[in-house]
Amino acid sequence: MLDLLWLVPAIPFASAFVLAVFGPRMRSKAVAVLGAGAIAVPAVLMLLIAAAFVSAPPAGGAYTQVLWTWIGVGSFRPAIAFYLDALSLVMVVVVTFVSFLIHVYSTEFMRGDEGYSRFFAYMNLFVASMVTLLLADNLLLLYLGWEGVGLCSYLLIGFWYQDPVNGLAGRKAFIVTRVGDTAMAVGLFLLFHSLGTLRIQDLLHTASDQWQIGSPYAVAAAALLLGGAVGKSAQLPLQTWLPDAMAGPTPTSALIHAATMVTAGVYLIARTHGLYELAPQVQLAVAVTGAATLLMAGCSALTQNDIKRVLAYSTISQIGYMFFALGVGAWGAAIFHFMTHAFFKALLFLAAGVVIEALHHEHNIFRMGGLRKELPAAFWTFLIGGCALAGLPLITAGYYSKDLILWSAANSTAGTAGLWVAGIAGVVLTSLYTFRLIFVVFFGQPATPVSHRPGPAMMIPAFVLAFLSITAGFATTPFAAFMAKALPELHEGGMGMSEVINSTVAGLAFLAGLLVAWYAYLSNPALGRAAATSRVGRVLHRFWFSDWGMDWFYDRLFVWPVVWSAKANKADIVDSIYTGLTRLAALCHRYFSLTETGRLRWYAAWIAGGSAFAVAIAMFL
Amino acid sequence: MLPIRESFILAGILFTLGVIGVLARRNLVFILMSIEVMLNAAGLAFVVAGAQWRQPDGQVVFLFILAMAAAELSVGLALVLELYRQYKTLDTDVLSRMRG
Numbered sequence: 158m159l160d161l162l163w164l165v166p167a168i169p170f171a172s173a174f175v176l177a178v179f180g181p182r183m184r185s186k187a188v189a190v191l192g193a194g195a196i197a198v199p200a201v202l203m204l205l206i207a208a209a210f211v212s213a214p215p216a217g218g219a220y221t222q223v224l225w226t227w228i229g230v231g232s233f234r235p236a237i238a239f240y241l242d243a244l245s246l247v248m249v250v251v252v253t254f255v256s257f258l259i260h261v262y263s264t265e266f267m268r269g270d271e272g273y274s275r276f277f278a279y280m281n282l283f284v285a286s287m288v289t290l291l292l293a294d295n296l297l298l299l300y301l302g303w304e305g306v307g308l309c310s311y312l313l314i315g316f317w318y319q320d321p322v323n324g325l326a327g328r329k330a331f332i333v334t335r336v337g338d339t340a341m342a343v344g345l346f347l348l349f350h351s352l353g354t355l356r357i358q359d360l361l362h363t364a365s366d367q368w369q370i371g372s373p374y375a376v377a378a379a380a381l382l383l384g385g386a387v388g389k390s391a392q393l394p395l396q397t398w399l400p401d402a403m404a405g406p407t408p409t410s411a412l413i414h415a416a417t418m419v420t421a422g423v424y425l426i427a428r429t430h431g432l433y434e435l436a437p438q439v440q441l442a443v444a445v446t447g448a449a450t451l452l453m454a455g456c457s458a459l460t461q462n463d464i465k466r467v468l469a470y471s472t473i474s475q476i477g478y479m480f481f482a483l484g485v486g487a488w489g490a491a492i493f494h495f496m497t498h499a500f501f502k503a504l505l506f507l508a509a510g511v512v513i514e515a516l517h518h519e520h521n522i523f524r525m526g527g528l529r530k531e532l533p534a535a536f537w538t539f540l541i542g543g544c545a546l547a548g549l550p551l552i553t554a555g556y557y558s559k560d561l562i563l564w565s566a567a568n569s570t571a572g573t574a575g576l577w578v579a580g581i582a583g584v585v586l587t588s589l590y591t592f593r594l595i596f597v598v599f600f601g602q603p604a605t606p607v608s609h610r611p612g613p614a615m616m617i618p619a620f621v622l623a624f625l626s627i628t629a630g631f632a633t634t635p636f637a638a639f640m641a642k643a644l645p646e647l648h649e650g651g652m653g654m655s656e657v658i659n660s661t662v663a664g665l666a667f668l669a670g671l672l673v674a675w676y677a678y679l680s681n682p683a684l685g686r687a688a689a690t691s692r693v694g695r696v697l698h699r700f701w702f703s704d705w706g707m708d709w710f711y712d713r714l715f716v717w718p719v720v721w722s723a724k725a726n727k728a729d730i731v732d733s734i735y736t737g738l739t740r741l742a743a744l745c746h747r748y749f750s751l752t753e754t755g756r757l758r759w760y761a762a763w764i765a766g767g768s769a770f771a772v773a774i775a776m777f778l
Numbered sequence: 779m780l781p782i783r784e785s786f787i788l789a790g791i792l793f794t795l796g797v798i799g800v801l802a803r804r805n806l807v808f809i810l811m812s813i814e815v816m817l818n819a820a821g822l823a824f825v826v827a828g829a830q831w832r833q834p835d836g837q838v839v840f841l842f843i844l845a846m847a848a849a850e851l852s853v854g855l856a857l858v859l860e861l862y863r864q865y866k867t868l869d870t871d872v873l874s875r876m877r878g
Contacts, residue, residue, distance in 0.1 A: 758801050
């Protein structure tokens with residue numbers, strides 16, 4: 158069974174190729190069947206592979222499939238090879254399964270769109286790249302997948318390219334992530350230069366043999382890879398691209414910018430965990446980045462009025478939790494949160510897509526309202542997703558994964574009280590902005606009439622994800638045991654907080670957020686408005702609404718100088734040297750062509766004069 | 779024994795006369811004749827140099843020059859005849875068709 162692994166990326170890739178070449182001439186039904194089918198087969202295949210992997214674990218807990226040598230230059234021989242262990246297995250199963258559900262959803266959501274086949278070609282290419290990234294045996298192949306998903310992200314954000322704003326958002330995403338990718342590429346060069354291999358498992362072994370804990374090489378390599386992860390996963394300070402990425406179609410936001418691609422950074426750090434254990438300073442930086450991001454993005458999410466932007470900030474914030482978990486050494490908890498987040502955040506986006514489509518592409522939550530009665534299916538799925546996001550105690554999956562992260566922060570040798578408090582504050586914020594969203598959108602007075610009701614292809618994936626958003630949490634213990642096969646377990650120590658206290662505090666934090674949201678947006682909406690319009694409130698609102706002024710700051714720091722120098726150099730100073738050369742050549746041509754008279758005797762005279770000149774030079778010099 | 783200095787001066791004078799003939803004359807026949815003069819000047823220089831170093835090579839080269847001159851002239855005169863038949867003139871400036 159395991160040797161069919163190569164089909165998992167190959168099928169979506171082949172389908173993307175077929176759709177890209179023949180898609181425009183295919184009937185939309187055929188496109189839908191091919192597009193969704195090319196994900197269904199790998200998803201089923203992956204479940205079978207997972208069953209085979211669990212029932213008969215391969216030797217050493219990992220299975221490697223070498224297809225061929227990709228490049229052979231001296232000792233540099235990266236292979237096209239796939240590496241399947243507990244970590245990549247979980248990631249690929251979740252990615253293919255969620256992708257399949259979202260593809261089914263897209264068949265209805267995108268119906269009638271001009272670029273129907275183009276959309277599925279991009280989406281399939283994305284899944285192929287993402288699976289390549291996750292299964293890659295060496296960092297170079299991982300980088301190929303990494304850039305592949307970046308490309309698909311760019312293509313899908315700018316999917317409706319007729320509107321320049323969407324193109325701008327796509328370029329922004331591409332350029333901002335490029336900053337991180339460059340750091341990552343430098344990290345790869347450094348690793349290959351000092352360790353002589355890019356195979357991840359060899360590399361981690363060699364690194365732990367060769368480098369001391371805290372050695373400058375380990376710190377530099379871990380920090381550079383962290384740069385790549387921060388860019389891809391939209392963490393501080395490179396998070397500005399993700400809210401704008403919501404310009405893409407909603408299924409894209411659900412799949413790429415919530416459930417899968419943006420968690421690639423989490424996967425990268427978990428995959429190369431050995432490096433981070435050699436560089437505790439960088440690991441602390443991961444935790445601090447995560448904590449800062451989850452708080453900042455949580456505040457920003459409170460002030461947004463575009464339903465998708467709220468969810469985008471919440472994605473940034475939840476990935477902050479994953480980084481936070483990685484930083485305190487709770488590797489398994491981070492991957493567990495990735496899984497539950499993939500379910501409930503994809504669910505929230507799908508439900509949001511239903512609402513947006515039902516209201517004529519209305520994104521502003523204050524022009525929604527009262528949809529509880531009109532769209533009951535969307536309401537209940539959104540409520541379940543929201544509860545999982547906010548962490549409704551004991552029932553939802555999000556509670557279990559977040560609880561595990563918080564407990565790890567308190568009980569890890571790498572954790573501190575400050576980090577734990579930040580995590581709890583994040584729970585209050587998450588609960589607050591989630592229920593603000595739910596109360597504003599689904600309760601109160603209807604503001605826009607519902608024009609369109611979703612069909613089964615849109616609701617069934619949401620139901621499946623809603624089911625998983627609740628039940629996935631009950632798998633905490635077997636999941637942790639399974640993860641322990643690939644990732645080191647938590648180094649227990651630190652504050653030694655008991656599980657009961659931690660869970661109680663997290664539950665109370667959830668309730669606090671819920672009550673404040675209920676009071677400020679449902680029971681007494683005038684209060685919420687008053688808070689937002691008071692003097693301090695206005696300043697904070699503007700500040701948080703603009704993502705803490707990060708875009709403003711980056712515009713002035715990077716964008717404006719570049720634009721200014723481009724304008725100043727409009728005439729292209731360097732180029733004028735080259736145009737000068739051509740002018741000189743043209744001038745010479747004009748004057749020399751005057752000597753081309755066509756007169757025989759004139760030519761003879763030139764020959765005679767030239768010969769005399771040459772002889773004179775030979776004689777006198 | 780040929781006086782070498784004077785002989786070379788004579789060859790130089792002949793060559794210069796030939797060049798002036800080529801440049802100054804407009805009639806193709808005279809131009810060809812001037813070229814003959816230049817060739818002979820070169821031949822003279824070869825013969826003198828051969829005599830100076832007592833080597834037969836100078837005279838051998840002169841024979842080659844003669845043969846080459848005869849060949850060149852036969853082709854040249856044939857062209858001149860054909861040109862004259864077509865254009866009824868041998869003036870090079872009138873015949874000039876080349877434009878830079």
